[in-house]
Amino acid sequence: MQFLTSSIALLCLSAAVSLAKNIILTNDDGWQATNIRATYYKLKDAGHNVFLVAPVVQRSGYGGKFDIPTSPTLQQGGEFNYPPAGSPSWGSEPDDDHIWYFNGTPASSVAFGLQYVIPEKFNNISIDLVVSGPNEGTNESPAMFTLSGTIGATYNAVYRGYPAIAFSGSNSNNSFFKDALDLNDTSAPSTIYGNKVVELVDALFKSQGSNSRALPVGVGLNVNFPKVGYENETCSDPKYVFTRLTGQYASGADLKYNATSNSFYYAQDQFSPLTVCNNGDCSLPSENFVVEHTKCQTAVSVFSIDWDANLGLTNQVKGLIAPVFE
Numbered sequence: 001m002q003f004l005t006s007s008i009a010l011l012c013l014s015a016a017v018s019l020a021k022n023i024i025l026t027n028d029d030g031w032q033a034t035n036i037r038a039t040y041y042k043l044k045d046a047g048h049n050v051f052l053v054a055p056v057v058q059r060s061g062y063g064g065k066f067d068i069p070t071s072p073t074l075q076q077g078g079e080f081n082y083p084p085a086g087s088p089s090w091g092s093e094p095d096d097d098h099i100w101y102f103n104g105t106p107a108s109s110v111a112f113g114l115q116y117v118i119p120e121k122f123n124n125i126s127i128d129l130v131v132s133g134p135n136e137g138t139n140e141s142p143a144m145f146t147l148s149g150t151i152g153a154t155y156n157a158v159y160r161g162y163p164a165i166a167f168s169g170s171n172s173n174n175s176f177f178k179d180a181l182d183l184n185d186t187s188a189p190s191t192i193y194g195n196k197v198v199e200l201v202d203a204l205f206k207s208q209g210s211n212s213r214a215l216p217v218g219v220g221l222n223v224n225f226p227k228v229g230y231e232n233e234t235c236s237d238p239k240y241v242f243t244r245l246t247g248q249y250a251s252g253a254d255l256k257y258n259a260t261s262n263s264f265y266y267a268q269d270q271f272s273p274l275t276v277c278n279n280g281d282c283s284l285p286s287e288n289f290v291v292e293h294t295k296c297q298t299a300v301s302v303f304s305i306d307w308d309a310n311l312g313l314t315n316q317v318k319g320l321i322a323p324v325f326e
């Protein structure tokens with residue numbers, strides 16, 4: 001009995017250990033955001049070795065822009081003045097060398113993790129997955145794909161050869177973890193999102209072959225959570241639904257002109273080409289439909305960084321411009 005119990009304990013231990021993965025975690029809201037800190041601790045609690053590397057200030061909407069520090073010290077303080085102006089342009093938490101800020105964009109923060117933090121500080125261990133988010137605000141449809149810094153960090157990781165997932169939430173409050181982080185508060189959106197991130201990440205690793213990657217080369221996931229917890233008390237565990245990027249209600253950035261004030265303002269608009277289906281499974285619902293028009297569900301879309309048009313479209317367009325190839 002004693003032997004049996006310890007064998008079972010050993011088996012459980014080896015199962016838990018084999019799932020421990022090396023994960024880079026980034027975002028576009030900044031290293032001090034409550035969402036990213038909650039997810040950091042949730043992934044750690046699940047047994048993973050997590051490296052948080054994120055911009056020192058809010059960099060929403062920067063897409064894949066690739067900024068590099070132009071000065072060794074910060075000319076302005078970080079988000080929430082954390083850290084203050086005059087601090088080094090990159091650094092880690094005094095009490096946790098796995099948590100880093102970088103005076104760059106989300107995409108360059110991923111590169112900072114891979115080219116500096118991992119090789120210089122952690123013996124160049126191999127990274128199994130890059131997670132971006134959970135963003136403060138949703139990132140649905142191809143219109144947001146190139147615009148979003150959360151997704152920009154993700155496709156940057158994918159083209160470097162890393163499996164990567166973008167997570168975005170509906171809680172758009174840009175809060176400081178020192179004010180708002182409470183992992184014991186099961187109604188806090190950051191806590192709920194952190195648990196959901198672990199659920200998806202662990203499902204991916206569990207189904208992965210022993211020596212294979214978590215996702216195929218050139219492929220990533222885009223995940224959008226609905227309002228949960230304090231933002232919608234009836235939704236505390238939004239189930240995952242498989243979606244596609246284009247489709248019903250897909251919308252993107254637009255501007256409107258106000259002739260009275262001779263100025264422009266931002267508007268989110270629907271454009272019919274955002275409902276086109278040229279690739280993938282056309283029977284899937286759109287991200288916008290699932291997050292905004294169903295009850296308490298999370299959208300998961302699979303994307304490819306092979307942006308080339310499919311074979312039929314390629315041949316059709318090649319025919320249109322055939323004379324230039326003669």
Ligand SMILES: *[C@@H]1O[C@H](CO)[C@@H](O)[C@H](O)[C@H]1NC(C)=O
Binds near residue numbers: 119124
């Ligand atoms: C770190 O490992 C990667 C492969 O995972 C390799 O391409 C790179 O050259 C290594 N960097 C250093 C500084 O050893």
Ligand SMILES: *[C@@H]1O[C@H](CO)[C@@H](O)[C@H](O)[C@H]1NC(C)=O
Binds near residue numbers: 176179
């Ligand atoms: C936003 O976060 C701050 C803490 O940083 C909190 O005081 C405030 O109530 C939050 N606002 C909303 C609408 O959740």
Ligand SMILES: *[C@@H]1O[C@H](CO)[C@@H](O)[C@H](O)[C@H]1NC(C)=O
Binds near residue numbers: 182183184
């Ligand atoms: C959360 O709960 C744990 C265990 O009950 C406790 O040790 C910890 O202090 C709590 N943290 C907060 C922020 O309340």
Ligand SMILES: *[C@@H]1O[C@H](CO)[C@@H](O)[C@H](O)[C@H]1NC(C)=O
Binds near residue numbers: 258259260261265
């Ligand atoms: C246009 O600008 C005027 C003058 O500032 C303002 O009163 C009006 O509300 C604006 N209209 C819209 C649609 O924003």
Ligand SMILES: *[C@@H]1O[C@H](CO)[C@@H](O)[C@H](O)[C@H]1NC(C)=O
Binds near residue numbers: 227233234235294
């Ligand atoms: C809150 O979630 C419920 C389903 O759990 C849904 O019916 C409702 O529309 C949601 N409300 C908001 C404001 O998102």
